[in-house]
Amino acid sequence: MSVDILHLAKEAQKKKEKNPQVINATVGMYYDENGFIGGMPSVFQGLRQLDEEHMLPYPAVDGGEPFKSNVISWVLGSYEAKLRKNLYTAACATPGGGGAIAGTLAIYANPQDYVFVSDIRWQYDRYAERAHLRLFEYNTFIDGHFDLDSFEKKLFELSQKQKQIIIIVNDPCHNPTGYTLSIDEWKKLLVILNKFIKNDLVFLYDLAYLEYTSEEDPRLKISYLDVLGPHVLTMITFSGSKTFGAYGLRLGAAIALSKNEHKIIHFKKAFANEARGSWSTTPTPAIELLNHFSNKDNQIEFFKDLNQMKQVIQKRCSIFSEQAKTIGLKTHPFKSGFYTIVLADDEEKAFKQLLDHDIYTIPMSGGIRIALCSLPINEVDGLAQRIQKILFT
Numbered sequence: 001m002s003v004d005i006l007h008l009a010k011e012a013q014k015k016k017e018k019n020p021q022v023i024n025a026t027v028g029m030y031y032d033e034n035g036f037i038g039g040m041p042s043v044f045q046g047l048r049q050l051d052e053e054h055m056l057p058y059p060a061v062d063g064g065e066p067f068k069s070n071v072i073s074w075v076l077g078s079y080e081a082k083l084r085k086n087l088y089t090a091a092c093a094t095p096g097g098g099g100a101i102a103g104t105l106a107i108y109a110n111p112q113d114y115v116f117v118s119d120i121r122w123q124y125d126r127y128a129e130r131a132h133l134r135l136f137e138y139n140t141f142i143d144g145h146f147d148l149d150s151f152e153k154k155l156f157e158l159s160q161k162q163k164q165i166i167i168i169v170n171d172p173c174h175n176p177t178g179y180t181l182s183i184d185e186w187k188k189l190l191v192i193l194n195k196f197i198k199n200d201l202v203f204l205y206d207l208a209y210l211e212y213t214s215e216e217d218p219r220l221k222i223s224y225l226d227v228l229g230p231h232v233l234t235m236i237t238f239s240g241s242k243t244f245g246a247y248g249l250r251l252g253a254a255i256a257l258s259k260n261e262h263k264i265i266h267f268k269k270a271f272a273n274e275a276r277g278s279w280s281t282t283p284t285p286a287i288e289l290l291n292h293f294s295n296k297d298n299q300i301e302f303f304k305d306l307n308q309m310k311q312v313i314q315k316r317c318s319i320f321s322e323q324a325k326t327i328g329l330k331t332h333p334f335k336s337g338f339y340t341i342v343l344a345d346d347e348e349k350a351f352k353q354l355l356d357h358d359i360y361t362i363p364m365s366g367g368i369r370i371a372l373c374s375l376p377i378n379e380v381d382g383l384a385q386r387i388q389k390i391l392f393t
Contacts, residue, residue: 005362012360025359025383026361030373040245041301042298047246047289050289056284059281059283061276063091067290071091074290075219076219079219079223083222088227091254091255093282096250096253098284099279104204105127105166106278114134114158115160119138120207142149148188148189151189156196164199165196173213175338176364176369177334177339178317178336178338180214190228194364203233212313213336234256234257238254244290249283250286300326313337313372313373317336320372339371347365347366350367351368353390359383
């Protein structure tokens with residue numbers, strides 16, 4: 001990404017206040033059909049119910065025992081008992097999913113190491129640069145599917161250079177394409193990881209958009225993580241900021257799973273130390289919000305809000321995808337989520353052309369990212385045609 005997304009989003013927001021015709025498709029935050037960010041009234045209600053003792057004091061560096069237990073239960077869902085039986089587990093609170101990613105890179109890589117990433121990706125580059133790391137890419141797609149052959153071939157190449165490897169996979173609702181791995185692709189990916197027994201693998205599983213997938217069982221893939229051998233440390237990076245639509249609260253966690261107990265013991269010490277020396281603590285209201293919604297009695301209204309949000313987002317995405325397909329506007333394969341990418345040979349040129357027409361997007365390698373999660377249906381309807389006309393006629 002060649003632009004600062006949050007800065008560009010602010011610029012677009014200010015311009016839209018003066019000109020309602022501006023299209024702000026920059027940042028991954030949900031806005032309802034009236035342009036209001038409060039898509040989850042239950043979350044605001046939950047925050048209002050927190051008293052001073054659950055808002056103001058410093059929390060434990062790792063989030064505290066209730067939080068750690070609750071966040072593991074939240075992410076693993078109905079598969080918790082199975083996975084706890086077969087794997088050692090631990091967790092640490094982080095400021096958003098980004099904190100979990102940054103902490104993982106800082107702890108499990110040495111300067112100038114390579115991090116294994118897809119060629120189409122979110123801004124892991126910035127995290128790697130801060131940790132003085134390099135990126136080693138595999139091809140993301142082939143014939144509309146995940147390129148497992150490239151994944152295995154490139155991982156083998158890197159395994160010959162480096163013993164410990166951080167492997168980043170963003171799924172479901174891949175940012176920036178909206179792709180979601182099939183169960184078959186997921187199982188084959190895990191088989192590949194199990195082949196590299198001579199390496200120490202840190203499988204950084206970035207599931208920031210877990211709650212927004214169109215899959216029937218969002219946690220089914222998680223249930224297969226216990227097939228991984230003891231040479232693998234799975235690091236789930238959880239984004240409560242996305243889950244609860246509370247982006248500025250910076251709620252997140254790193255959740256470690258492994259058959260190797262020593263890896264989990266090391267995780268507990270290393271991640272707490274990294275937290276204390278980097279961000280100190282995750283905001284107390286964020287930690288208590290997760291604890292609040294871990295109470296079954298508080299979940300009914302939340303999941304009602306979440307399902308309504310998902311339906312709206314999916315409708316927006318379906319409209320754009322269907323209209324793009326009808327007119328031949330090319331995108332990467334899309335299944336669900338916040339974003340899609342319109343392919344363009346020169347993404348910088350495309351970005352500027354759209355900007356000239358007050359359409360704010362994000363330039364990425366090979367195309368432009370459109371955050372459909374933030375656009376009302378009346379702005380999504382016809383957007384594909386407008387982009388086609390501006391860029392390709």
